[in-house]
Amino acid sequence: MSEHQGQHDAERRAFIGKSLAAVSLASVAPGVMLGVASASSGQGGVSDQVRLGLLIDTNKCVDGCTACVDGCNKENGIDLFQKPEGQDADMWEQQRPQWIRKVKVRDRATGVVTNLPLMCQHCEKPPCVDVCPTGASLKRPDGIVMVDRHICIGCRYCMMACPYKARSFIHSDVAEKVLQAPRGKGTVESCNLCAYRMDKGADQTACQEACSTAGYGAIIYGDLRDPESAISKALKSMPSVELRPDLDLNNGVRYTRI
């Protein structure tokens, strides 16, 4: 009997040993990819030596003109949205996706009226990024503040936090999808300084192009850190302010003659 037991133990040990070896060889931690396929190395990307922004000359901005709004809507597929059947017109105006809008302000003391386009101000210290619970609202290294809509859960906290009401929400299913602005129901979006268009080789944002085509040329886009860029030169040539300077957000979008 004892002889047999010795043999059993040896066999069992060998079996257990072999099966453990096989299991450890076969099991791989999830997410580890064996073999040839490997995702991109991630060495590229935008640099933080660049800070992108806009300068808007409100003197050139004309009352009643909506060229920049129309240009942005066409470029980013926003014009494909229509008021749903039976919805209140007021409600639609408040809830429709909008990346840029025309604002008219009147100085209380003097009565002077100023027109300006208002879009995401691409703050250096964005409140929307602070409040986002998932990290979907992000500031890119080059200063563009945008929403990663894969991560966005649609809570709209950023919409509440934004002092400029720059963000909008998609309330309905998207039928016609455009490559430059993939969007889906239940996510928040805002101006991204035409990042897709710029990556494809354009040198003007859609609003800038529309404004210069309309003959006013009130919008200049460029690299705020590059002293040779058109925007830097324009910023040096005339005084400019950011909207709501009391909030100390250091916006990338500046306005002159307000």
Place this chain on the structure above:
Amino acid sequence: MANTTNRFPVVRFILGLLLLLATGLGVAASDRLAPGSQAQQEEACVAPVPEIRRNHMNLLKHDRDLTVRKGDRDIKFSLSSCVACHAGKDSKGEAIPVNAPGQFCATCHQKLAVQPTCFQCHSAVPGKQQSAALNAKGRALLGRMRSLSASPEQIQELAQAHLGVLEK
């Protein structure tokens, strides 16, 4: 344990081999491609087929984070290039949505009953496929029709019929 002896070790080996083959290793990939798609003319996908089948969701996720959060466009696995290559073409040469029933994504996803949610937001056809003659209203209408399950020919017919009305 001492009483059991394996008289036919060869049988066990052959059975094991058959089981292994039944998992479908080495199945030819060309039967899954949509007819008329550019992928049919390509020699290989951007990664070996077994790897990309198993890992495409992870590779896409990794590279999308590079593009969205870091602005890196120089990535290997871009969803729009997958769509551009794998979208089939109908008899008129128009691209068919890549996630439509019977098309490329469905060949695996239907059987697995896993919904790819990519195309809730991303375009399932290459490029911005819109008729230049349609204005914004027409494009919206065409989009709505595409989201229903009409055949591409029916959609084109309806779009043409509405063309005159919507251009005003």
